[in-house]
Amino acid sequence: xxxxxxxxxxxxxxxxxxxxxxxxxxxxxxxxxxxxxxxxxxxxxxxxxxxxxxxxxxxxxxxxxxxxxxxxxxxxxxxxxxxxxxxxxxxxxxxxxxxxxxxxxxxxxxxxxxxxxxxxxx
Amino acid sequence: xxxxxxxxxxxxxxxxxxxxxxxxxxxxxxxxxxxxxxxxxxxxxxxxxxxxxxxxxxxxxxxxxxxxxxxxxxxxxxxxxxxxxxxxxxxxxxxxxxxxxxxxxxxxxxxxxxxxxxxxxxxxxxxxxxxxxxxxxxxxxxxxxxxxxxxxxxxxxxxxxxxxxxxxxxxxxxxxxxxxxxxxxxxxxxxxxxxxxxxxxxxxxxxxxxxxxxxxxxxxxxxxxxxxxxxxxxxxxxxxxxxxxxxxxxxxxxxxxxxxxxxxxxxxxxxxxxxxxxxxxxxxxxxxxxxxxxxxxxxxxxxxxxxxxxxxxxxxxxxxxxxxxxxxxxxxxxxxxxxxxxxxxxxxxxxxxxxxxxxxxxxxxxxxxxxxxxxxxxxxxxxxxxxxxxxxxxxxxxxxxxxxxxxxxxxxxxxxxxxxxxxxxxxxxxxxxxxxxxxxxxxxxxxxxxxxxxxxxxxxxxxxxxxxxxxxxxxxxxxxxxxxxxxxxxxxxxxxxxxxxxxxxxxxxxxxxxxxxxxxxxxxxxxxxxxxxxxxxxxxxxxxxxxxxxxxxxxxxxxxxxxxxxxxxxxxxxxxxxxxxxxxxxxxx
Numbered sequence: 001x002x003x004x005x006x007x008x009x010x011x012x013x014x015x016x017x018x019x020x021x022x023x024x025x026x027x028x029x030x031x032x033x034x035x036x037x038x039x040x041x042x043x044x045x046x047x048x049x050x051x052x053x054x055x056x057x058x059x060x061x062x063x064x065x066x067x068x069x070x071x072x073x074x075x076x077x078x079x080x081x082x083x084x085x086x087x088x089x090x091x092x093x094x095x096x097x098x099x100x101x102x103x104x105x106x107x108x109x110x111x112x113x114x115x116x117x118x119x120x121x122x
Numbered sequence: 123x124x125x126x127x128x129x130x131x132x133x134x135x136x137x138x139x140x141x142x143x144x145x146x147x148x149x150x151x152x153x154x155x156x157x158x159x160x161x162x163x164x165x166x167x168x169x170x171x172x173x174x175x176x177x178x179x180x181x182x183x184x185x186x187x188x189x190x191x192x193x194x195x196x197x198x199x200x201x202x203x204x205x206x207x208x209x210x211x212x213x214x215x216x217x218x219x220x221x222x223x224x225x226x227x228x229x230x231x232x233x234x235x236x237x238x239x240x241x242x243x244x245x246x247x248x249x250x251x252x253x254x255x256x257x258x259x260x261x262x263x264x265x266x267x268x269x270x271x272x273x274x275x276x277x278x279x280x281x282x283x284x285x286x287x288x289x290x291x292x293x294x295x296x297x298x299x300x301x302x303x304x305x306x307x308x309x310x311x312x313x314x315x316x317x318x319x320x321x322x323x324x325x326x327x328x329x330x331x332x333x334x335x336x337x338x339x340x341x342x343x344x345x346x347x348x349x350x351x352x353x354x355x356x357x358x359x360x361x362x363x364x365x366x367x368x369x370x371x372x373x374x375x376x377x378x379x380x381x382x383x384x385x386x387x388x389x390x391x392x393x394x395x396x397x398x399x400x401x402x403x404x405x406x407x408x409x410x411x412x413x414x415x416x417x418x419x420x421x422x423x424x425x426x427x428x429x430x431x432x433x434x435x436x437x438x439x440x441x442x443x444x445x446x447x448x449x450x451x452x453x454x455x456x457x458x459x460x461x462x463x464x465x466x467x468x469x470x471x472x473x474x475x476x477x478x479x480x481x482x483x484x485x486x487x488x489x490x491x492x493x494x495x496x497x498x499x500x501x502x503x504x505x506x507x508x509x510x511x512x513x514x515x516x517x518x519x520x521x522x523x524x525x526x527x528x529x530x531x532x533x534x535x536x537x538x539x540x541x542x543x544x545x546x547x548x549x550x551x552x553x554x555x556x557x558x559x560x561x562x563x564x565x566x567x568x569x570x571x572x573x574x575x576x577x578x579x580x581x582x583x584x585x586x587x588x589x590x591x592x593x594x595x596x597x598x599x600x601x602x603x604x605x606x607x608x609x610x611x612x613x614x615x616x617x618x619x620x621x622x623x624x625x626x627x628x629x630x631x632x633x634x635x636x637x638x639x640x641x642x643x644x645x646x647x648x649x650x651x652x653x654x655x656x657x658x659x660x661x662x663x664x665x666x667x668x669x670x671x672x673x674x675x676x677x678x679x680x681x682x683x684x685x686x687x688x689x690x691x692x693x694x695x696x697x698x699x700x701x702x703x704x705x706x707x708x709x710x711x
Binding site: 016 | 486495498501502511
């Protein structure tokens with residue numbers, strides 16, 4: 001059906017996302033920090049969608065998205081942000097560089113619907 | 123005084139000082155004024171006395187002459203003899219203003235007269251004839267219009283007696299127009315006047331006005347002259363219509379016992395010209411003093427009234443929510459100190475407010491992660507139940523669910539703990555007991571000293587046996603675990619974390635040294651404040667509530683110790699925890 005990369009430092013949330021997506025038949029990979037996430041994007045097969053947290057140790061979500069948009073091979077991959085951060089201009093990437101944003105705690109069904117839409121379109 | 127502004131109070135204060143001053147000064151002016159009036163009246167009285175004296179002398183001289191004439195007439199059988207006439211002419215020409223002497227029979231018939239052939243005239247209706255016949259010897263009567271000339275005449279009469287029998291009357295007719303010859307002259311003063319008034323109230327002489335018709339000479343009814351006729355000396359201020367209508371002051375006094383009155387006066391304006399100048403000067407001086415005092419109050423009060431207003435406005439602004447307002451009052455006085463204290467307080471409030479906002483933000487952020495996990499897991503379980511799937515594989519998720527709920531409640535406790543520490547109320551009962559600090563530190567280190575640990579931990583203990591302190595072992599372990607967690611968080615992987623314990627006679631010091639990023643110099647005093655968080659070693663937000671060190675310090679303070687941090691010379695920093703050594707325990711061992 002599709003392959004989704006999860007970049008998130010909270011193990012519980014990674015677990016939730018993986019279980020949910022597995023239930024729906026998606027293949028998932030996980031990275032607990034931004035650097036690992038970027039490495040996986042570049043070195044492994046390209047995912048159909050990326051779920052990314054903003055506030056992470058080391059390379060943050062914003063850095064990951066900006067790096068993807070500058071990379072020709074990763075430029076087209078849709079991105080959904082999942083964050084607990086209250087909006088601020090430092091942590092948030094520019095508008096248009098991502099497809100959706102979900103605030104924690106998010107509605108699982110809504111997130112799933114959005115993922116399905118974006119993967120289908122891709 | 124409630125409701126009266128400070129400025130008004132100051133003015134009232136200054137006025138309570140100034141008003142008695144003004145009253146005293148006014149009393150001084152008034153007494154000086156009175157003194158000047160007295161002096162001027164004394165001068166007038168002296169002059170009036172001189173007039174009286176000169177005029178009385180003149181009269182006595184005439185009466186003496188009349189007596190001599192009377193004696194001569196009595197000793198001559200022929201009163202019309204040329205020799206006698208010559209004698210009388212001679213006598214009268216030597217006296218100023220003398221028109222003639224006449225010799226009258228006791229009944230008032232002119233028997234002989236010098237210069238005028240008035241013999242045979244009947245002067246029986248004259249007052250002096252009547253008075254002499256009644257027994258008076260020397261008589262001066264009011265002035266009259268002369269019958270023989272247009273002179274106004276002052277009659278001076280003397281009865282000549284022999285053996286108690288009236289022989290005849292000698293009358294001198296004095297020309298009133300010439301009377302000034304016998305009076306003092308050249309009185310000083312522009313507006314000064316003096317004069318002589320006869321028994322009927324007619325002006326005989328008024329200095330400066332020699333030509334007065336007979337019917338113009340009557341003084342008016344309100345004149346002080348009339349009082350002087352009673353024999354009194356009248357001193358004071360009055361208006362004299364007959365001169366220039368000005369307010370005058372002067373002295374009227376009887377001329378010995380003639381029934382006449384003399385006076386000397388001057389206008390009040392001239393008399394008090396000098397006094398007025400003095401009064402005017404005093405008033406100006408007083409006004410100047412008052413003006414300077416009030417201006418002084420204005421200037422002085424502006425300084426601190428402004429300060430108070432600034433303080434009040436600043437307080438109002440803070441009440442209205444603008445926490446950036448400061449008074450910036452300069453100086454060293456009490457108000458400046460109040461202003462500075464206010465500014466410090468405002469700094470503190472602003473800091474607290476910033477902390478509160480940051481706290482809310484951090485709390486929201488930190489609470490969202492476990493909440494998202496909990497919500498996600500429950501949603502998955504529901505979906506699986508709804509779709510009839512097996513829940514066997516769900517067990518690890520339920521375990522995570524429990525952990526996340528625990529984490530949530532821990533976070534909440536942390537937040538509550540931070541709040542209670544901030545308000546200074548102990549949330550927990552501390553169970554203090556003797557504790558070997560080496561055991562506590564070793565126990566705190568245990569979770570970090572595992573094989574897969576990212577850092578290398580070195581624990582140095584002095585070889586002196588247990589080191590005892592009084593405390594709560596759990597709380598103390600929390601402190602060290604927190605400090606170790608920080609050391610890991612703020613230093614790169616593979617770097618070294620060094621824990622050392624040393625002691626002296628009174629204290630034990632535990633040092634935790636890392637090779638991390640250290641603490642920026644400006645923030646070294648702030649790291650123990652609540653909600654302070656430094657960036658971690660790669661420049662990003664390390665997460666967490668920023669409460670760890672705050673709670674550490676709170677705990678250590680409750681144990682009677684202290685905690686501080688210093689940057690190392692090379693890299694990283696060292697946290698020092700100092701606790702008082704429990705000596706009794708050492709002795710027991």
